[in-house]
Amino acid sequence: MALGSMMAPAADTRAGEVLRLRREITRMQRRRSDLPLIPVSPALESILPEGGLQVGTTYSVSASPGLIAALLAPVSAAGAWCAAVGIPTLGVEALAGHGVELSRLLLVPEPGPRWLSVVSTLSEVVPLIAIRPCTPIRDAEASRLGARLRDRGCTLLVVSGAGASGAGVSGAGAATEWPQSEGSIRVHDPHWQGLGSGWGALEQCEVTVTARTRRSPQPQSVRVRLPGSHGTIEAVETPRLVPLPRPAAVRETPAPLRTASLLPVAG
Numbered sequence: 107m108a109l110g111s112m113m114a115p116a117a118d119t120r121a122g123e124v125l126r127l128r129r130e131i132t133r134m135q136r137r138r139s140d141l142p143l144i145p146v147s148p149a150l151e152s153i154l155p156e157g158g159l160q161v162g163t164t165y166s167v168s169a170s171p172g173l174i175a176a177l178l179a180p181v182s183a184a185g186a187w188c189a190a191v192g193i194p195t196l197g198v199e200a201l202a203g204h205g206v207e208l209s210r211l212l213l214v215p216e217p218g219p220r221w222l223s224v225v226s227t228l229s230e231v232v233p234l235i236a237i238r239p240c241t242p243i244r245d246a247e248a249s250r251l252g253a254r255l256r257d258r259g260c261t262l263l264v265v266s267g268a269g270a271s272g273a274g275v276s277g278a279g280a281a282t283e284w285p286q287s288e289g290s291i292r293v294h295d296p297h298w299q300g301l302g303s304g305w306g307a308l309e310q311c312e313v314t315v316t317a318r319t320r321r322s323p324q325p326q327s328v329r330v331r332l333p334g335s336h337g338t339i340e341a342v343e344t345p346r347l348v349p350l351p352r353p354a355a356v357r358e359t360p361a362p363l364r365t366a367s368l369l370p371v372a373g
Contacts, residue, residue: 153326162256163288175204182207229260289319
């Protein structure tokens with residue numbers, strides 16, 4: 107591999123990066139993921155069947171850096187590896203603020219047209235990968251990649267291209283459709299807090315996260331803070347409506363009977 111990279115044309119620097127990536131991955135343990143379910147934040151468990159992401163499947167997600175970080179954080183916190191491919195706008199400091207363990211994160215910001223090879227290689231050892239495809243994928247390529255994901259127990263988060271370089275929440279909402287996708291997770295209806303009339307700073311953002319999967323075709327939504335007060339995702343507690351006590355039945359007092367006066371009738 108080293109000799110091949112030396113003989114490669116200087117213009118094709120990405121080929122050398124792919125070879126270097128493969129060498130690094132061979133040093134990691136090659137085994138199928140033993141995670142029965144990809145964990146998610148407690149704030150998102152209620153909108154996903156079984157409370158997590160299915161292993162060996164693909165999900166389409168909105169181009170929200172906050173949502174991507176919120177999905178990667180629980181995996182790295184559990185001691186597993188995660189990766190982000192083709193998303194150069196993801197900030198390392200922001201990822202750490204969302205709870206992503208940087209020591210278990212692989213970043214490939216610019217895979218170029220070889221992104222499919224990069225994802226296929228990473229799926230050997232990484233249980234969760236977020237990818238923004240640089241080029242369209244054909245159905246045959248998606249089928250081959252899907253078979254590898256199922257075999258290795260890797261889950262793929264396909265991020266839409268539009269809005270990935272924007273703020274923490276993308277207003278577009280809809281994510282890129284992927285052939286044979288298990289479902290979609292998107293954010294919409296953002297509402298920022300902290301700004302006044304000519305003063306203040308953005309502090310918190312409330313959004314609605316909606317998931318639709320094969321196992322749960324009916325959309326399931328939850329309102330969350332993304333980011334919350336501590337930078338991580340937080341569920342918004344909806345106030346409980348306490349029913350008012352029913353008033354006691356009022357018994358109506360019958361009106362007193364009035365006796366008609368008996369007046370003599372003239373004969």
